[in-house]
Amino acid sequence: MKKSFIVLAFILAFLAYSGLGAAPVSAAEIEITNVSYDPTRELYEEFNAAFQKYWKNKTGDDVTIVQSHGGSGKQARSVIEGNEADVLTLALAYDIDEVEQAGLVAKGWQARLPKNSSPYTSTIVFLVRKGNPKNLKDWGDLAREGVGIITPNPKTSGGARWNYLAAWAWADKQYNHDEKAIIEFITKVFNNVLVLDAGARGSTNTFVQNGQGDVLLAWENEAYLSIAERPGEFEIVTPPTSILAEPPVTVVDEVVEKRGTRELATEYLNYLYSDEGQRIAGKHYYRPSNPEILKEFGQYYDLSTQLITIDDPLFGGWATAQKYHFSDGAIFDKIYTK
């Protein structure tokens, strides 16, 4: 009798314990989900707070913004699989194109907002250890023997695809469009890669926290953030040519229709283009797309760098570049399996 009582007490305790957990944490609020890529965590933390205030002033409603961060390609995948994002703020247009092809985003999404739907831009720079001991100045130096490179995997990370294409753009000029020589150069660069993480933030941790490698190929904003986190340990080298990375944003039509959040989600994205939104982007080391506000942050950026865009004939837009370089069996696969 006594023994079964103990067992009963145990079961009851467990039920009480789980019942306790079932109590609701918060009342219903208007809520939108922003599925974003890796390095935008700090940016959206601050931007969301600003937008909440703005929305409260405008409508009197409280809005909650749920954030999700990860490698851009991986995030796009999760939205296709059913992770319900009201807005997508990814690293490159191709990842949103994939979501469009899955039927979640309307065709022609990139024309819905100004500047190719990219409220802020960035570029790819080198983050090197203090004093630049390996003397890395330009893309050509990355192919040197004994240089340890950290970059995420172009298959899963948007930033990594920009890294690869920036190196390609340099080599195209250097070797006068000789594709064989370009591929040889890119192969050398990737042979120097020590760790290929899935996302940009993973690579930053590998380089900054775990001390691996001589150079991190990084988003400009991510590089500045590392310097702010660990002052005096690193330097940024902005190569003379690089790529203009345009991380685009969009409303996910299927989700906002279902949830009735289109107005709020659209306003959220528009606010990224407002002066306040632009300044927050600038503060987090993204290049504001508004040229006036970009000037305010001129001291950070080497504005003399020659930036080539993805729509340059060399790449012919994301759809072409993706197919040519990154799809299965394309150039990157050949290089990396060599």
Added chain:
Amino acid sequence: MAKSRTQAPSKHGRRGYRQENPYLRRLLIILSLLFTILMLVLPLVIVIYQAFGTGWDRFWAAVTNTFTLKALYLTILTGSFAVIFNTLFGLTAAWALTRYSFRGQGILITLIDLPFAISPIIAGLIFILTYGRLGWAKPILDEFNLKIVFATPGLVLATIFVTLPFVARELIPVLTARGTDEEQAAVLMGAGFFRVFFKVTLPHIRWALIYSVILCTARAMGEFGAVSVVSGHLRGKTNTLPLHIEILYNEHHYNEAFAVSAILVVTSIVILTARSVVEYLSRREGDDVR
């Protein structure tokens, strides 16, 4: 435990082993001690040290942060569901496998063990492929307006999957060893199924049951892999404690990440203590669970 004590006592008692090779004995003890310290104790101490590295205030702020509390709540919720489900499943499966004999019994025993052998990422992906937006069950889910993956039910399913074998695996040997004599006697005396179960079977297996529930809880609280795949990483919504720790770490909030890790470390220590207490109590009653 009990067995080794009864094994061939030599003239010098247990000394006989020592005389064989005192150096080997010392070497093995030192090696295992060293390994435990380097692999377990030292890292755990460092976690605790890092957690308090910037003072109690920052630790407390990290632990009582809204997102941490939501993650803790979610971890407790998913863990509770997983443990309750697996207790019921474990009892059912163990009973069926030891009290009845049927075709496919061997296959069922093997299948219960599958989650031990399969990589958690596969566990996560199966749920995505089944219940995701492109999954075959999607139309049915939409019919009832249900959301499984990238929501709490998905987290519960993934946790149940990885902890499935714990209870059944622990109970099967105990039930087999006990045999069915007492239960058959009870049935002959006219006891019904539930009476037999609660009066005869349960008292025998209760220590093993509690023991396995404790282990199952430990595993469920710490599950990372499968849960990571089905979570979608929605902060404050589908982030369990282990996922929250990863996010904090990735956001350069190292001290906060370790502060939250300390919650899990302390939980593990509590769970291990509970396990030892159960082992002690069960041994005292002669129902050694180990």
